[in-house]
Amino acid sequence: MSLLEMKHIRKSFDGLEVLKDISISVKEGEILSIIGPSGSGKSTLLRCATMLEKIDGGEISYLGEVAASVKDGKELYVKGEKRKQISSYFGLVFQNFNLFPHYSVMKNITDAPIHVQKRPRAEVYEEARALLKKMGLEDKENAYPCQLSGGQCQRVAIARALALNPKILFFDEPTSALDPELTGEVLRVIKSLADLKITMVIVTHEMAFARDISDRIIFMDKGVVALEGTPQEVFGAEHARMQEFLGKFNA
Amino acid sequence: MGFGQSCLIFALTLLFSLPLGMVVYFGRVSRIKPVSWLVKIYISIMRGTPLMLQLLIWYFGPFYLWKMNIGGYKFTAIILGCSLNYAAYFAEIYRSGIESIPKGQYEAAQLLGYGKSQTFLKIILPQVIKIVLPSVTNEVITLVKDTSLVYSVSYIEMFAVAKQIAAAQTTVLPFVIAGGFYYIFNFVVAWVMELFEKKLDYYH
Ligand SMILES: Nc1ncnc2c1ncn2[C@@H]1O[C@H](COP(=O)(O)OP(=O)(O)OP(=O)(O)O)[C@@H](O)[C@H]1O
Numbered sequence: 313m314s315l316l317e318m319k320h321i322r323k324s325f326d327g328l329e330v331l332k333d334i335s336i337s338v339k340e341g342e343i344l345s346i347i348g349p350s351g352s353g354k355s356t357l358l359r360c361a362t363m364l365e366k367i368d369g370g371e372i373s374y375l376g377e378v379a380a381s382v383k384d385g386k387e388l389y390v391k392g393e394k395r396k397q398i399s400s401y402f403g404l405v406f407q408n409f410n411l412f413p414h415y416s417v418m419k420n421i422t423d424a425p426i427h428v429q430k431r432p433r434a435e436v437y438e439e440a441r442a443l444l445k446k447m448g449l450e451d452k453e454n455a456y457p458c459q460l461s462g463g464q465c466q467r468v469a470i471a472r473a474l475a476l477n478p479k480i481l482f483f484d485e486p487t488s489a490l491d492p493e494l495t496g497e498v499l500r501v502i503k504s505l506a507d508l509k510i511t512m513v514i515v516t517h518e519m520a521f522a523r524d525i526s527d528r529i530i531f532m533d534k535g536v537v538a539l540e541g542t543p544q545e546v547f548g549a550e551h552a553r554m555q556e557f558l559g560k561f562n563a
Numbered sequence: 564m565g566f567g568q569s570c571l572i573f574a575l576t577l578l579f580s581l582p583l584g585m586v587v588y589f590g591r592v593s594r595i596k597p598v599s600w601l602v603k604i605y606i607s608i609m610r611g612t613p614l615m616l617q618l619l620i621w622y623f624g625p626f627y628l629w630k631m632n633i634g635g636y637k638f639t640a641i642i643l644g645c646s647l648n649y650a651a652y653f654a655e656i657y658r659s660g661i662e663s664i665p666k667g668q669y670e671a672a673q674l675l676g677y678g679k680s681q682t683f684l685k686i687i688l689p690q691v692i693k694i695v696l697p698s699v700t701n702e703v704i705t706l707v708k709d710t711s712l713v714y715s716v717s718y719i720e721m722f723a724v725a726k727q728i729a730a731a732q733t734t735v736l737p738f739v740i741a742g743g744f745y746y747i748f749n750f751v752v753a754w755v756m757e758l759f760e761k762k763l764d765y766y767h
């Protein structure tokens with residue numbers, strides 16, 4: 313069974329069709345990268361998967377449970393406890409972190425596990441410290457986001473998402489807002505998560521990284537999956553739009 | 564004695580108007596159209612007419628309508644008038660503060676599983692308070708000036724004026740006309756400012 317299944321998803325913004333009948337599925341433990349030109353709908357796809365954006369058509373399910381479905385104008389979005397449960401399956405790391413500026417690093421990470429998931433404080437703190445260590449931020453737990461570099465903020469944001477123990481973690485261009493010299497540290501951290509067998513869907517413009525980390529790559533173009541396969545297959549494909557897209561990076 | 568009374572007016576007005584402003588804000592952004600319209604009109608009247616005039620209405624309204632004894636409710640009238648007036652200003656300050664919080668904060672909270680009220684109380688409100696503090700401070704300073712004025716004018720002299728008016732059997736019509744004039748003038752100013760705001764709305 314797929315962990316995430318998105319079937320025939322359609323999404324428009326005031327008449328502009330951004331996702332055109334797109335289908336993707338993600339297996340448990342898989343690392344999927346989504347690449348593609350600006351405006352091709354990558355962020356919109358992640359925002360639909362994480363229910364930040366409502367779909368206009370299609371069906372989204374997690375572990376076989378339908379989270380959202382819109383068919384023939386009939387809209388169904390799970391609500392209440394079921395919604396909470398399904399939402400707890402996924403986490404999202406934003407391009408611009410969206411840390412809570414008025415919370416310390418530690419509180420950013422621990423507040424939701426303690427007050428949303430109602431887990432014991434001591435246990436949550438212990439886990440958070442382990443996560444911070446993993447992120448190379450063990451000395452920053454009392455710092456505030458404004459005292460951190462972009463790369464450090466993003467690593468806190470990753471720790472914050474992981475603290476809720478999601479089954480699948482989405483990344484929307486996690487390094488695009490960073491200075492070039494800071495992208496390496498964040499990519500290294502994401503890579504270290506791969507060893508933990510966490511399911512990840514990563515939208516990125518870091519081609520070498522995507523090629524290196526992914527089990528599978530999707531090349532999105534104009535709201536559809538234009539190409540899909542292993543890194544070798546996708547990067548090696550004789551696909552005009554793909555080669556044009558790659559050309560921009562090599563130039 | 565006078566100073567003590569002024570302080571009391573000041574403190575009570577703040578005590579009532581700061582939370583009331585939040586209630587007014589929620590009315591202002593209510594999805595129920597008639598509610599948001601009524602609140603908008605309320606805010607525009609409160610901000611568009613002088614506080615002194617509003618106080619006169621709270622003062623003489625009950626007297627003219629129900630022949631109530633002004634001496635019995637004058638303190639209540641001052642607190643009521645000041646609180647309703649300041650709540651309107653605070654509501655607009657809160658609104659600009661809340662609107663300045665990036666959408667990403669709500670989205671991050673949603674992804675972490677916070678409910679709507681948790682998000683507002685834990686994530687949004689503390690940031691808003693920090694942002695609006697300078698503007699609130701300005702209002703509070705204005706309130707200090709207003710209360711001393713209110714006290715000296717309405718608490719002492721107005722009482723005498725009220726007696727004269729009552730004796731002369733005149734009406735409040737001149738006050739209302741004066742108020743209407745102020746209101747229209749401020750309405751035009753507010754309208755022009757709103758145009759500016761819209762012009763600047765192309766970025767956040
Ligand atoms: N909230 C919105 N309202 C209107 N249009 C939107 C909205 N969000 C996205 N769009 C439009 O949808 C299209 C796809 O946007 P999206 O952000 O999904 O692209 P993307 O592939 O993530 O691009 P990038 O690589 O630049 O991040 C764009 O044309 C964008 O302008």
Ligand SMILES: [Mg+2]
Binds near residue numbers: 484
């Ligand atoms: Mg994007």
